[in-house]
Amino acid sequence: MKLFDWLKAQVIDDHRALAWFEEEGTDDRISRAFKELLAGYRLDPSTILKTTRMLEPGEKPGLVEVRDIGFHSICAHHFLPFFGEVDLAYVPGDRILGLGKLPRLVDAYARRFQIQEDLVREVAHLFIIHIHERAVLGCVPYTAFCLCNHDLYCPPSVLSPVFSLVSLPLDLDLLHQFTQLPCTYPCCRHLLLTRIPSTTH
Numbered sequence: 001m002k003l004f005d006w007l008k009a010q011v012i013d014d015h016r017a018l019a020w021f022e023e024e025g026t027d028d029r030i031s032r033a034f035k036e037l038l039a040g041y042r043l044d045p046s047t048i049l050k051t052t053r054m055l056e057p058g059e060k061p062g063l064v065e066v067r068d069i070g071f072h073s074i075c076a077h078h079f080l081p082f083f084g085e086v087d088l089a090y091v092p093g094d095r096i097l098g099l100g101k102l103p104r105l106v107d108a109y110a111r112r113f114q115i116q117e118d119l120v121r122e123v124a125h126l127f128i129i130h131i132h133e134r135a136v137l138g139c140v141p142y143t144a145f146c147l148c149n150h151d152l153y154c155p156p157s158v159l160s161p162v163f164s165l166v167s168l169p170l171d172l173d174l175l176h177q178f179t180q181l182p183c184t185y186p187c188c189r190h191l192l193l194t195r196i197p198s199t200t201h
Contacts, residue, residue, distance in 0.1 A: 093133045
């Protein structure tokens with residue numbers, strides 16, 4: 001079924017709207033655009049992050065924060081766009097990561113059908129399970145069009161899911177710094193702090 005036919009049958013039959021999708025090549029053009037928006041399915045996020053150097057024996061790592069990593073994605077529930085920024089903080093395990101790769105990591109997960117909570121959870125899990133970092137916290141202040149879907153006069157809303165993982169053991173001073181991070185954004189939807197057994201430290 002052509003996009004024109006689907007729109008006419010399921011969404012709107014107003015010729016002023018449908019006129020945009022009558023010309024030859026419309027389906028191919030929109031298909032290419034969505035393939036690019038969903039290119040994250042062709043990537044393995046665990047291969048993106050690179051090690052800058054390994055920690056020296058006895059070296060005590062500090063807390064690393066990276067803020068304002070921009071992203072855009074497609075809501076898996078409503079098929080509508082949402083966008084925002086990811087703030088990450090982590091405590092290194094046995095290595096220091098190249099921070100320049102973090103935007104690519106976020107982009108790899110964002111270019112999939114997503115919900116906001118899963119986006120930050122998947123990034124956090126990769127840090128702990130594949131990269132063996134000791135703690136990671138992520139927050140996603142974002143704007144979603146589906147929040148205003150039923151109200152034409154609804155102003156843009158910003159919500160901030162938060163997800164954190166701590167792999168023990170963790171130095172008490174670092175744990176205090178980690179739990180004092182400014183993650184209490186307006187309209188924060190949830191804070192999940194999970195302690196999981198460490199298999200690498």
